[in-house]
Amino acid sequence: MRSQPTTRRTVLAGMAAVAAFGIPAGTAVAEGSGPRIGILLYDGFSLLDPTGPAELLSRLPGATVTMIAERRGPVRTDTRQTSVMAERSIAEVDRLDVLLVPGAGERGTVAAMENPALIDWIRRVDRRTTWTTSVCTGSLILGAAGLLRDRATTYWASASYLESTFGVKYVPERYVQVGKVITAAGVSAGIDMALFLAARLAGDEIARGIQLAVEYDPHPPFDSGNAATASPELKKLALRLLAESQK
């Protein structure tokens, strides 16, 4: 059996109609006319932290989403099995509307916090952003750059480190906004934060359209993602699975 013919109709119903009727004037935008969103990758980042928000934010009208790292090229995740390409080096980027700093495992987070080139770049870029954001332990990296005030969130297992190191209150929400800084909780919380951010950047209706575009109607088969209600045993298991996968 060969591949099915696909020419008679479009795979996505309604896509042809959209193309035929064009974009209403109010939302007709060319790529690059919308927000410039930069995501900082560094060795050992956790894969979903940047890619979840990137998926959603890339659907904002006219948005550009750029993966940035100390040097251009592939950047390894915490498992060392996967890489995402950095399309630009930090030396090539000094102006962003949105900066997003993802989280990592222990090793990657500490290395980023102690890397003056990354920390100095984050501070410099932050001066002109509209929003400076983080996912998971990325908030600790914002903390290392001196950008946290009052309250923030982070990965559940890093809450006490956040409070004792940076003197900010840990808030166990999916995302926490203080001024122009938005921190998200662990890994998957970046997706919820991205929807909130999309609404701030382009309005609630566009954010709702993006939610439908990525069919984000979550129904996990278990209800075990909240550390506040997890047993000590499950917390140990979660950290063990992370540690083992990051060896």
Add this chain to the structure above:
Amino acid sequence: MRSQPTTRRTVLAGMAAVAAFGIPAGTAVAEGSGPRIGILLYDGFSLLDPTGPAELLSRLPGATVTMIAERRGPVRTDTRQTSVMAERSIAEVDRLDVLLVPGAGERGTVAAMENPALIDWIRRVDRRTTWTTSVCTGSLILGAAGLLRDRATTYWASASYLESTFGVKYVPERYVQVGKVITAAGVSAGIDMALFLAARLAGDEIARGIQLAVEYDPHPPFDSGNAATASPELKKLALRLLAESQK
């Protein structure tokens, strides 16, 4: 201000204890001793489709998660702004425990369905998988390979295409299992499907541990991700945002 010192305590509370006490015999596994999971990338894939499941499945004890494409190297997403590295070419991989085929926009999906090298490889690898899975329009690619039976899910806007082209019933669930084939709904549904799959591969307790490891306790700020309850206007907007971002 320089970076904060990070040497006195660990960023992730409990991580040191986990390392010190070691892994109980029941879950002590070396990388590569668990499931071999392969994710097929192709030009124009949607970023979250492979990366959401990869994040979760990479925490399975001993798992290897390998990004695979027709050729090794960077593979562009549907927006053409981001690339994920394919670590292996299809010629290098003929045995997987889990195959995952992500979705793409109109152009990427059709090109993959009509690419005999990809379709033949999917068919060949499927013969020995434990699970053959898809996210979003990836199910149409499984359909092109002749692997769908009875029921499946797909991206909401592709439901009628799925039914009319492959003669299977579209089921509007987050994921649908028929035999060893599991199809997930659009984009973000791959995360829910990955938890279900993790439970099948390693048991409910490990799946719950993974859910906590990625803090997957979703609370989106809107409730607009379900096509069954979305207005026609919102559906049009969602498809327009997709079409614009994929130009």
